[in-house]
Amino acid sequence: MTVKFxxxxxxxIKFQGEGCVISTASASMLTDYVKNKSKQELKKxxxxxIIKMLGIDLGMNRIKCAxxxxxxxxxxxxxx
Amino acid sequence: MLNRNLIQKQFPIFQHxxxxxxxxxxxxxxxxxxxxxxxxxxYEEYSANVFRGIYPMSEKATIEFEETRSIVSKFINANKxxxxxFTRNTTExxxxxxxxxxxxxxxxxxxxxxxxxxxxxxFVPWQVLASEVGATFKIIDIDDEGYLDLGLExxxxxxxxxxxxxxxxxxxxxxxxxxxxVLGTINPVKEIIKEAKKINPEIIVIVDAAQAVPHLKIDxxxxxxxxxxxxxxxxxxxxxxxxxxxxxxxxxxxxPFMYGGDMIDEVYIxxxxxxxxxxxxxxxxxxxxxxxxxxxxINFLDKIGMGNIREHEKKITDFAINRLIDTFGQxxxxxxxxxxxxxxxxxSFSFAKFHPHDIAQIxxxxxxxxxxxxxxxxxxxxxxxxxxxxRASFYIYNDERDVEKLVEGLKKVKEILx
Numbered sequence: 001m002t003v004k005f006x007x008x009x010x011x012x013i014k015f016q017g018e019g020c021v022i023s024t025a026s027a028s029m030l031t032d033y034v035k036n037k038s039k040q041e042l043k044k045x046x047x048x049x050i051i052k053m054l055g056i057d058l059g060m061n062r063i064k065c066a067x068x069x070x071x072x073x074x075x076x077x078x079x080x
Numbered sequence: 081m082l083n084r085n086l087i088q089k090q091f092p093i094f095q096h097x098x099x100x101x102x103x104x105x106x107x108x109x110x111x112x113x114x115x116x117x118x119x120x121x122x123y124e125e126y127s128a129n130v131f132r133g134i135y136p137m138s139e140k141a142t143i144e145f146e147e148t149r150s151i152v153s154k155f156i157n158a159n160k161x162x163x164x165x166f167t168r169n170t171t172e173x174x175x176x177x178x179x180x181x182x183x184x185x186x187x188x189x190x191x192x193x194x195x196x197x198x199x200x201x202x203f204v205p206w207q208v209l210a211s212e213v214g215a216t217f218k219i220i221d222i223d224d225e226g227y228l229d230l231g232l233e234x235x236x237x238x239x240x241x242x243x244x245x246x247x248x249x250x251x252x253x254x255x256x257x258x259x260x261x262v263l264g265t266i267n268p269v270k271e272i273i274k275e276a277k278k279i280n281p282e283i284i285v286i287v288d289a290a291q292a293v294p295h296l297k298i299d300x301x302x303x304x305x306x307x308x309x310x311x312x313x314x315x316x317x318x319x320x321x322x323x324x325x326x327x328x329x330x331x332x333x334x335x336p337f338m339y340g341g342d343m344i345d346e347v348y349i350x351x352x353x354x355x356x357x358x359x360x361x362x363x364x365x366x367x368x369x370x371x372x373x374x375x376x377x378i379n380f381l382d383k384i385g386m387g388n389i390r391e392h393e394k395k396i397t398d399f400a401i402n403r404l405i406d407t408f409g410q411x412x413x414x415x416x417x418x419x420x421x422x423x424x425x426x427x428s429f430s431f432a433k434f435h436p437h438d439i440a441q442i443x444x445x446x447x448x449x450x451x452x453x454x455x456x457x458x459x460x461x462x463x464x465x466x467x468x469x470x471r472a473s474f475y476i477y478n479d480e481r482d483v484e485k486l487v488e489g490l491k492k493v494k495e496i497l498x
Contacts, residue, residue, distance in 0.1 A: 020435035021497070065437060
């Protein structure tokens with residue numbers, strides 16, 4: 001995942017990866033959602049938000065697939 | 081072929097889960113009623129602790145518990161039942177060996193040899209031990225077809241030449257799986273042990289037989305290993321019971337594993353003495369009801385006959401491989417040996433560009449239980465150059481109808497994910 005910030009806000013965000021449909025869809029929707037959001041707003045996002053965003057019944061074993069892109073985003077934010 | 085309908089009638093789960101297509105026996109097997117009833121019998125009729133009470137109920141529990149030990153011993157043709165140690169599972173048996181044996185005999189600059197196709201439970205304990213004591217951790221590779229790379233296919237006088245380059249006088253332990261839980265490869269364990277002991281007569285050989293004992297007739301004396309380990313739950317028995325078989329002399333020399341009740345002989349303020357094997361390695365209250373019921377699983381397998389089970393699995397596996405390739409051609413990639421004689425009832429595969437988790441999810445919606453992931457064998461998947469695979473595995477309650485369901489399920493996967 002690569003992010004370009006302008007001041008405090010996400011200007012551009014891209015991801016690259018191979019994965020299951022859930023992690024791919026989650027990454028795609030998440031990167032759409034976070035555009036123009038601030039770092040503080042991004043830090044507040046959690047797994048509940050992701051599950052709601054996807055809006056499908058995931059089952060307990062697929063939650064980790066759904067949350068993976070958010071984990072990547074949060075790891076990336078630690079570097080800023 | 082075994083009669084699937086007759087067998088399924090003896091497994092209550094098929095009455096509770098209608099149209100169940102269970103293709104994950106490599107992870108754990110289903111349980112026949114006779115095993116479940118035996119657990120119930122213990123808890124309802126004589127649920128006392130073992131080895132302690134003088135009262136009849138405790139004696140009954142102890143007799144039933146020890147009877148399982150003797151039945152396990154006969155099942156694998158051990159020399160005596162004192163060589164059978166009960167653990168929680170195969171993982172614990174292997175960790176016990178890494179602690180009680182490994183830490184006793186492996187020193188700096190010694191070698192531990194294993195293979196790339198191991199389950200993590202037969203990989204990580206040895207990797208950690210090697211790094212702790214400064215020993216070398218060596219790994220036998222596989223060839224393109226999923227056989228151990230031993231040069232076996234070459235001319236006879238070159239046979240097992242690769243082994244000579246890996247095993248040396250410094251190799252204290254060789255530990256390897258009998259049947260790969262991913263590739264299904266049945267390793268030529270007997271031959272490997274013979275060669276390894278020729279190179280180094282002092283070597284200790286451990287065989288992870290978790291995927292072998294449920295499916296093949298195992299004779300530990302004929303095999304020539306020093307230790308073999310396996311789990312009850314993969315062979316129709318309850319969870320919480322593992323087996324470690326070892327040669328009595330080595331068991332006596334090993335350190336105890338866990339300390340406490342049942343394993344001590346005498347305890348003083350400044351020192352303790354320990355019981356002889358197997359009790360030396362069985363500290364604390366065991367899974368009594370589960371161990372007692374384990375013998376019913378063995379009796380059940382014995383009644384069907386291990387030879388019949390192997391033939392049954394060979395037929396389904398052969399049928400499944402052909403059916404999958406005929407239906408999906410190039411888009412399905414099946415890992416492991418093509419020769420059915422060298423393969424257990426396990427089929428791991430990749431399907432087009434579809435992610436294994438998505439495949440397993442769509443199959444699950446069709447009532448088909450398969451496993452997706454690295455199956456606790458990450459080094460092997462790295463070697464195969466895939467992050468994960470889908471695995472279908474067969475046992476006595478499966479037949480061609482389950483394979484047809486799998487094929488139909490995969491057609492649906494293709495339709496949805498294309």
